[in-house]
Amino acid sequence: MTTAERIDMERATGTAERPAALAVPAARADGCPFDPAPGVERARREDPVTRATLWDGSSCWLVTRHQDVREVLGDPRFSADATRPGFPFLTAGAREIVGSNPIFIRQDDPDHARLRRMLTADFMVKKVEALRPEVQRIADELLDRMTDGRTSADLVAEFALPLPSLVICLLLGVPYEDHEFFQERSRILLSLRSAAEEVRTASDELQDYLIRLAESKRQRPDDGIVSRLVARGELDSTDIASMGRLLLVAGHETTANMTALSTLTLLRNPEQLARLRNDPSLIKGAVEELLRYLTIVHNGLPRIATEDVTLGGATIRAGEGVLCTINTANRDEDVFPGGDTLDVGRDARRHVAFGFGVHQCLGQPLARVELQIALETLLRRLPELRLDIPFEDVPFRHDMGIYGVHALPIAW
Amino acid sequence: MRVHIDQEKCCGAGSCVLSAPEVFDQREEDGIVVLLDAAPPAELHDAVHEAAAICPAAAISVEQVERV
Ligand code: HEM
Ligand code: SF4
Numbered sequence: 001m002t003t004a005e006r007i008d009m010e011r012a013t014g015t016a017e018r019p020a021a022l023a024v025p026a027a028r029a030d031g032c033p034f035d036p037a038p039g040v041e042r043a044r045r046e047d048p049v050t051r052a053t054l055w056d057g058s059s060c061w062l063v064t065r066h067q068d069v070r071e072v073l074g075d076p077r078f079s080a081d082a083t084r085p086g087f088p089f090l091t092a093g094a095r096e097i098v099g100s101n102p103i104f105i106r107q108d109d110p111d112h113a114r115l116r117r118m119l120t121a122d123f124m125v126k127k128v129e130a131l132r133p134e135v136q137r138i139a140d141e142l143l144d145r146m147t148d149g150r151t152s153a154d155l156v157a158e159f160a161l162p163l164p165s166l167v168i169c170l171l172l173g174v175p176y177e178d179h180e181f182f183q184e185r186s187r188i189l190l191s192l193r194s195a196a197e198e199v200r201t202a203s204d205e206l207q208d209y210l211i212r213l214a215e216s217k218r219q220r221p222d223d224g225i226v227s228r229l230v231a232r233g234e235l236d237s238t239d240i241a242s243m244g245r246l247l248l249v250a251g252h253e254t255t256a257n258m259t260a261l262s263t264l265t266l267l268r269n270p271e272q273l274a275r276l277r278n279d280p281s282l283i284k285g286a287v288e289e290l291l292r293y294l295t296i297v298h299n300g301l302p303r304i305a306t307e308d309v310t311l312g313g314a315t316i317r318a319g320e321g322v323l324c325t326i327n328t329a330n331r332d333e334d335v336f337p338g339g340d341t342l343d344v345g346r347d348a349r350r351h352v353a354f355g356f357g358v359h360q361c362l363g364q365p366l367a368r369v370e371l372q373i374a375l376e377t378l379l380r381r382l383p384e385l386r387l388d389i390p391f392e393d394v395p396f397r398h399d400m401g402i403y404g405v406h407a408l409p410i411a412w
Numbered sequence: 413m414r415v416h417i418d419q420e421k422c423c424g425a426g427s428c429v430l431s432a433p434e435v436f437d438q439r440e441e442d443g444i445v446v447l448l449d450a451a452p453p454a455e456l457h458d459a460v461h462e463a464a465a466i467c468p469a470a471a472i473s474v475e476q477v478e479r480v
Pocket of ligand 2: 417421422423424425426427428429436443444445466467468469470471472
């Protein structure tokens with residue numbers, strides 16, 4: 001009997017104690033920093049819709065298979081509205097800031113759609129493809145500086161992080177000089193270890209910063225997204241700041257971590273690296289495969305049921321929280337045979353690393369272009385690229401909502 | 413094959429355009445899907461099926477049409 005069936009039976013009979021639920025976020029296995037936590041992987045194999053316990057002792061459903069994850073994320077009966085009682089929060093900080101200045105990633109349609117549609121034109125494929133020369137120029141300049149008279153550096157600090165930060169600043173109209181300010185606030189927002197008050201302060205400071213920025217664009221308009229939202233006249237500065245905050249945080253941390261972690265992954269898979277170097281036309285598919293294999297949004301996407309829904313034999317009741325673990329979904333053998341192996345030649349397009357449903361990543365065309373250019377340029381310009389510390393010493397981001405490495409010392 | 417799109421459902425992330433650029437495009441003003449070819453030739457059928465499968469918003473549907 002699966003946990004789901006057992007719980008249904010217990011509910012029906014009103015008996016029995018609760019089964020031991022899996023505590024999430026669960027730890028990865030020692031020595032397997034690229035693989036999802038073993039407990040969650042086991043759930044996918046043996047008990048794909050199961051119960052889990054969160055940090056605050058509350059419990060929620062864990063949905064772990066590709067098909068089920070797509071069903072939940074694509075079904076409007078599962079809400080992303082974090083103000084609903086029972087919403088599953090991954091950290092105290094996330095719970096702390098809910099309600100104040102909502103962002104559309106945690107809102108439902110029609111509000112979500114109304115806000116998202118104000119931005120879709122800026123991130124559509126055509127627009128983003130036109131940015132390629134600019135992104136390439138930034139990548140080359142960063143590498144010029146990094147390699148100037150040196151043979152080693154931290155890839156995160158000098159390339160992986162500044163590249164998407166510069167690009168998102170350019171798009172939003174945020175001055176890049178302020179990067180230390182917003183990168184530090186983003187780090188606090190995304191850390192699983194931050195205290196609730198720290199998260200509250202960081203979020204408020206970012207919000208105030210973006211309100212001031214929106215106000216300044218009223219005086220001196222430019223071509224950036226923030227300024228154009230101001231000119232549209234449909235939103236006040238607070239709402240514009242919330243949008244800007246979401247884009248600023250989501251727009252640099254994610255690509256930065258994918259870039260560094262992908263580089264490390266390729267260095268650890270020399271055959272795959274050689275294939276990619278020998279045939280650069282593989283780069284687009286390789287980026288999809290790395291997105292699948294690494295799934296840096298590694299703790300699951302939270303939703304809450306608004307009606308009773310039957311899923312994988314379990315009945316999820318209205319008001320119960322659900323976490324969709326997209327990292328295990330992306331290892332699902334039914335969709336990705338040999339899914340625990342990196343294969344840059346695989347057709348990985350059905351991955352759910354960007355989520356699924358109406359909240360699927362707005363920035364995905366941009367993330368793809370940035371990752372394709374960053375990795376292609378790095379491999380082409382540094383043929384002797386290697387890790388500059390023992391692999392055991394690489395500081396993985398187990399403590400962060402977005403996985404990756406805190407630093408990546410490399411040499412060439 | 414006949415392809416249908418639902419612009420109300422579309423959330424504009426553009427996966428369809430990457431899969432089958434001959435069949436799908438995005439509207440200039442808001443990035444919402446537009447159909448370039450509702451009856452694409454056979455060599456594009458796989459790409460269209462893939463686009464329908466990866467569309468996150470179930471905004472693309474494909475109807476098989478009997479050939480006479
Ligand atoms: C490799 C890079 C990236 C990954 C893996 C990623 C992943 C994700 C995921 C999984 C979601 C869905 C969250 C949910 O459903 O709860 C999401 C949403 C979002 N992402 Fe990304 N993202 C990346 C890059 C970016 C970039 C570059 C931007 C730039 C602007 C961005 C902006 C957003 C926004 C605005 C949302 C909310 C969409 C909505 O709720 O409608 N992301 N992302
Ligand atoms: S893949 Fe679906 S949601 Fe995305 S642009 Fe195409 S039709 Fe719209």
